[in-house]
Every structure is written in C-alpha cells, then in structure tokens.
Amino acid sequence: DRVAIVCGNDRFFVLSYLAIIGIGAVAVPLNPMSPAHELERELAAVTASAVIVGAAAASVWADIDRTSVPSLRTVIVAEGELPADAVAIDALLEAEPVPIVDIEPDHLAVMMFTSGTAGPPKAAMISHRNLLANIEQSLSARDHSRADDVVYGVLPLFHIFGLNVVLGVSFTVGATVVLVQRFDPMTAVESIRQRRITIVPGAPPMWIAFAHFDELPADAFATVRLAFSGASRLAPVISERFEQRYGVSIREGYG
Numbered sequence: 001d002r003v004a005i006v007c008g009n010d011r012f013f014v015l016s017y018l019a020i021i022g023i024g025a026v027a028v029p030l031n032p033m034s035p036a037h038e039l040e041r042e043l044a045a046v047t048a049s050a051v052i053v054g055a056a057a058a059s060v061w062a063d064i065d066r067t068s069v070p071s072l073r074t075v076i077v078a079e080g081e082l083p084a085d086a087v088a089i090d091a092l093l094e095a096e097p098v099p100i101v102d103i104e105p106d107h108l109a110v111m112m113f114t115s116g117t118a119g120p121p122k123a124a125m126i127s128h129r130n131l132l133a134n135i136e137q138s139l140s141a142r143d144h145s146r147a148d149d150v151v152y153g154v155l156p157l158f159h160i161f162g163l164n165v166v167l168g169v170s171f172t173v174g175a176t177v178v179l180v181q182r183f184d185p186m187t188a189v190e191s192i193r194q195r196r197i198t199i200v201p202g203a204p205p206m207w208i209a210f211a212h213f214d215e216l217p218a219d220a221f222a223t224v225r226l227a228f229s230g231a232s233r234l235a236p237v238i239s240e241r242f243e244q245r246y247g248v249s250i251r252e253g254y255g
Helices: 011-022 036-045 055-061 089-093 128-139 160-173 185-194 204-211 236-246
Strands: 002-006 026-029 050-053 074-077 086-088 108-114 122-127 150-153 176-179 199-202 226-229 250-252
Touching: 002 011, 002 036, 002 055, 011 026, 011 089, 011 160, 036 055, 036 122, 050 055, 074 089, 086 089, 108 128, 108 160, 122 128, 128 160, 150 160, 150 185, 160 176, 160 199, 185 204, 199 204, 204 226, 204 236, 236 250
Parallel strands: 002 026, 002 050, 026 108, 050 074, 074 086, 150 176, 150 199, 199 226, 226 250
Antiparallel strands: 108 122
16 A cells, blocks of 8 residues: 655654555655645545545545545544544554564665656655665764764655655664754754754755854754765755855765
8 A cells, every 4th residue: 555644744644654665554744735736646646545634634634536546545644623534643553563574675664755857756766775775874874873963854745855764764773853843043943953953864955044044053062973965966065155154064975
C-alpha cells in the first residue's frame, strides 16, 4: 500500500512516517500547502490507498474530488474536523500496535515527488537501502550528528533533505529534533537560543535571511556547532557574511 502523508512538520507526520515504513508499506510525503488539483494528481499517480491529513491541509482537503483518486480507500485525519468517511488518528494511536515487519533492503520505502527536467514533478522511488545509505554517508563526515545534539527541524519533511538528513540521521544517532512549521528568522533565532540548538540544517533562503538580518545579535548562534546548507547552491558571499557576523561556518552539500 502507498500511504500519503499530507501534514506539516509535526508529531503526526513523524508518527505516521515511522508507522508506515515500519509495517513495510510505502510512505508518500506530500506538500500540505499544495492546491487540491495537485494533490489529486499526485495521489492518483502513486495509486494511494490511504492518506493522513493534518491541520495544515484540512481546508485544501475539503476541495479534493475523491472520484479523481479511485484507489483511495481510507482517509485519516490528524487534527481538526472529522469528515463523515474519515478515521481519527487518535483512534489508531489508541489501538493495539501491530508488529514491525522485516523487509528486504531493496523494498520500496518512500515515493518522493521531485522536479524533473521537464513537466510536472514525478515520484522518485526510494528503497530502505537508499535511505540507510544516505544516513550512513551523512554520518561518515568528520563532524556529524550525535546523541546529545538538538536539531532545528524547519526544513519540510516532504523534501528528502528534511525527511532523511534531518529526521533519519537524527533518529539514527538518538538526537533530539525540534519540529518547526514555518521559517521566520527572528522566531528561529529565539528558538535556537531557548532550546539550545546545536545543529541547524537549512536551504539557501534561510541563510540569506540570517545573513542580512541586521537586528540579530552577534551571539545568536552561540550554541550552534554545525550549520548545513543543501537543496541548492549557496552563494559564497552569503556563507562568508554569515561566518563573519556570527562566527559559524556553513557546510554545504547535504541533502
């Protein structure tokens, strides 16, 4: 079964993701901010049999044409109003757990929509071996995540950078992840200081915002020992400006 997760960066996403791949099913993380017609196309493309809808996608889900996704049998609602044909996730969490399934390394784990060279995004097929290889590669770096780290988790979990480099690597080593729904530079720095964040993975727009936010104090990232940038190229002038202002170097190439 392909099970779609249409949630923001919250505990329901994490619980759903681990449960889906734990029973040997295929997780399909989708952008909860996508319009209804795009979600319909993606759900149909992967022949999703179930979907978990979070609060971030509740209003969009109300506009979904179920006839466009004939494979869909079960709708699970994480938060908010419960449609007549849906199941509350709380009821599933209170049920008797099912066993974790042992599967082969090449068993399909995730289908992740990603932009191709032309046309609409297509679902890349990612195996358990693929996920593990990426985690092992990340942990082979000289400086990497440790059990005592606190990781700032604002990168979207429907992107492989957030899903595996942030969540997968952190859980593998036993680190803590602070889940954040939306990025704002000022509130981000408040969280980083209050939660004593030690690792900040980010995409270039995040680092650009931090580098040019003159109101931030020089010690805003005093607790941070590792800063990663990925998903697209970061201009050297941004990383240089960031290091000069805050004393933290940005490592590029993750994700």
